Amino acid sequence: MKKNIHVVGAVILDDNKILCAQRGPSKSLPYKWEFPGGKIEQGETPENALKREIEEEMHCYINVGAQVDHTVYEYDFGTVHLTTYFCHLLEGTPIRTEHHKLAWVSPEDLQILDWAPADIPAIEKLLNTSLFS
Numbered sequence: 001m002k003k004n005i006h007v008v009g010a011v012i013l014d015d016n017k018i019l020c021a022q023r024g025p026s027k028s029l030p031y032k033w034e035f036p037g038g039k040i041e042q043g044e045t046p047e048n049a050l051k052r053e054i055e056e057e058m059h060c061y062i063n064v065g066a067q068v069d070h071t072v073y074e075y076d077f078g079t080v081h082l083t084t085y086f087c088h089l090l091e092g093t094p095i096r097t098e099h100h101k102l103a104w105v106s107p108e109d110l111q112i113l114d115w116a117p118a119d120i121p122a123i124e125k126l127l128n129t130s131l132f133s
């Protein structure tokens with residue numbers, strides 16, 4: 001059986017846009033787009049894992065709201081259990097540290113990006129939700 005990897009992703013909304021992040025060339029899933037976030041550590045709640053990851057990788061603070069989606073996707077390196085949450089910026093501006101690129105993207109442009117396969121159901125949900133009404 002493949003290794004289970006529990007991952008949280010932040011759908012950060014600001015000014016009618018969503019913050020999207022592109023993985024670097026030397027990572028698994030090279031150049032794929034994802035939601036900023038990462039693996040949940042032992043004993044951590046998903047919300048606290050997400051806040052910690054965003055502080056570590058983008059040097060800003062968020063609050064974590066409702067769940068967007070939960071998907072399970074089997075990659076060759078393991079089975080990713082991805083939970084995404086709506087988030088807002090509380091303090092600071094996201095800084096790119098680990099990612100190849102960061103981009104603020106309008107909901108209608110989300111499907112232009114080459115997403116990590118585990119993210120596709122969340123993208124479809126976001127496209128079918130009126131986010132800013």
Ligand SMILES: Nc1nc2c([nH]c(=O)n2[C@H]2C[C@H](O)[C@@H](COP(=O)(O)OP(=O)(O)OP(=O)(O)O)O2)c(=O)[nH]1
Pocket residue numbers: 005007008009027028029033034035036037038039080082116117118119
């Ligand atoms: N953060 C994040 N990870 C995602 C998403 N979709 C998706 O398949 N993943 C995968 C990529 C990684 O294998 C794993 C997240 O682990 P991580 O953020 O610690 O990734 P990493 O690149 O530092 O780790 P690794 O792949 O080098 O082991 O989940 C997503 O939307 N956000």
